[in-house]
Amino acid sequence: MKTKLTVTNAKLNQEELVLETAEGIEGLLPRGQMLVDSDNLSFIYLMEKDEEYIYISLPEQLWGELKQGFGQQLKVYLQFEGSRVEMENFYSELEYLIENIKGNGNYGDEMVSRVESIF
Template identity: 60%
Template sequence: MKKKLLVTGSAIQDGQLILTTEEPVGGLEPKGQMLVDSDNLSFVYLMEKEEEYTYVLLPDFVWADLKKGLDESLPVYLVADGGKVELTGFHGELEYLAENIKGNGNYGETMVSKVESIF
């Protein structure tokens, strides 16, 4: 079974892009890969804990900060309850997905429009 972890906020602090969640992040290992959930207007970063995938959902309300972090090449961290994990490979994956989605109707009109307006 795959666990889903929702990012509930984002901020640029001290030269870092901080993504916050209410779920514990201890023991999560970054996989350096991202997917798209166009039905829910989310990017999905893959992590693993004890050989089980965890999907980190990045909803559209954090995309403006994702774009700023991408433009400024800021390191990206997932933070909760004192735990902090760097999301390796984040920029390359996000950049690739955003470019692939632009003008690509396979992702749905709403997803394409939203990505084009921010990225």
């Protein structure tokens, strides 16, 4: 079973998009890749720790902030308390997934509908 951390809050400022989680992130290394979890209406950013993949879940409630950050091309960080990790290739991966999802029923009608309405 893969470890999954869920982003619980997103904060935008002039220079960055900070994605907060309620669990520790020490030792996480960005993989610079994203997947889609259509069943849970989430994007998944891949990280690695001790040669194991860690799934960072970005649920639909945060997509508005993701879109705003994308429009400004802000750096993206995953944060827990005082620790943070930059999420490399975040927007290029997100853009690729969004373009693939639009109009593509393979992701499920609800996922397609939600992505099209927000992005």
